Amino acid sequence: MVTLILAGSVTLLLMCFKPSTSSVGQVNLPASPDVGEGLFSDKSSKNVTTMLIWSWPFGKQFNLTVCDSVYNIKGCFLTIDRNFYNMSDAVLIHNQNFLPTIQRPPFQRWIWMNFESPSHYPKSPEIENLFNLTVNYRRDADIKMPYGSIEILDVERDLVLRVKNKLLCWVVSDWKERYVRSAYYYELRKYVPISGYGKYFGKPLTATEYYRTLSKCKFYLALENSIHMDYITEKFFNALSLKTVPVVLGPPRENYERIIQGDAFIHVDDFKSPKELADYLLLLDKNEEMYLKYFEWQRHFKVKKHTSWEFRACRVCDHVRRHKEYKTINLHKWFWDE
Known part of the structure; x- marks a missing residue:
């Protein structure tokens, strides 16, 4: 009986938060293997921060369940499953060519992650004043992430x-x-x-x-x-x-x-x-x-x-969990007009 109630709750939860397929974007990605287990082990607490990885960086998949066990970062739930978009506290975006096209929840922060130089990363008018945090090798990034x-x-x-x-x-x-x-x-x-x-x-x-x-x-x-x-x-x-x-x-x-x-x-x-x-x-x-x-x-x-994508994602989620301030970033001025 308990199993039936639990299964029904999962179905209802996903129905409430699942965005329409046509509005999610152009890339279909596999669901994260941690969705079922992580939802109940992590999301049961109000203190847990949910961060959606919008797409795998350069197509490279990595383990989303090691923040606590490997890096001692607690209170983070990482997922690649876009069904969690509306309930995610933050969305980590590595490839700016594939941005979410659905309406952003008012509490949600978008995070721009890039480790290439301005000479090798195209400037795009669509990203201006769109992001709330930066993850970059530069010392003045919101989340400083050098190569080592x-x-x-x-x-x-x-x-x-x-x-x-x-x-x-x-x-x-x-x-x-x-x-x-x-x-x-x-x-x-x-x-x-x-x-x-x-x-x-x-x-x-x-x-x-x-x-x-x-x-x-x-x-x-x-x-x-x-x-x-x-x-x-x-x-x-x-x-x-x-x-x-x-x-x-x-x-x-x-x-x-x-x-x-x-x-x-x-x-x-x-x-x-x-x-x-x-x-x-x-x-x-x-x-x-x-x-x-x-x-x-x-x-x-x-x-x-510091080149592990697992480490980078966990660090970003930990920052989002610890820092609640909200702002928008003028990326063109900050990154390209250095």
Whole structure:
């Protein structure tokens, strides 16, 4: 009898809140596997925040039930099921090309999530004053979500490096001649050997091969595809974590030094020309004492990367749960007119 009553309640609840199929949008997505169980384990409390993931980021599905068990974030109910639209406290939108077309409940906040630079994310008039919160790598985002961070170790550790059999490496798949980094690479390779990998060089790497290869490189070209404030991607943090010295092209040195001490990396802006940089790398290759100074930070710190979609979604939901203020964002002015 209890089972029949419960089933009837679920049916009635979904009938009340289910939007019409024609108004939901153009993408049909599978229901989240946590809908049935999560509805009663989480939504039974008035303190639970419901956040709808409007579409999977880049089509990549992830577990929606780990906020509590993995990240110790309580009171969050995540779902991909658009039947929960009208009862969702927030809607997390990653692809602005597929926006909800149904009327927004007055209490609901829309969240703009993007980790690309302004140069690689199209400006759209439809999104102006539409969103209430921003999730971005920038320090001034409502929910700051950099590609990584540096954390203090509990105890000092010894410095252990793998044998390095390559001087300077670069892994690149997204190649465009108009990128600043392309011109820099063309000039730099005239003066120092560069081991190239990735689709552009015809040497694609699996994840395992990528990490194994980078750890054998003395230096790694962490060259961003565009230069914008705070746009420091996983290229930089991967190099640091794999104990190779990143040679960076991106925002100014001061921007990087907000993340880590200045003697942990080499910035191309410190040199008058690619030739001058090449000469310095060749000097470090011959002077082990000078080279090892770039790793002293690793005795006291470690790299933590923040590229998990599960982590990002849970963090966003936790922010929505803790912060009740309501506002609208002038995205064009904030993001593109930086």
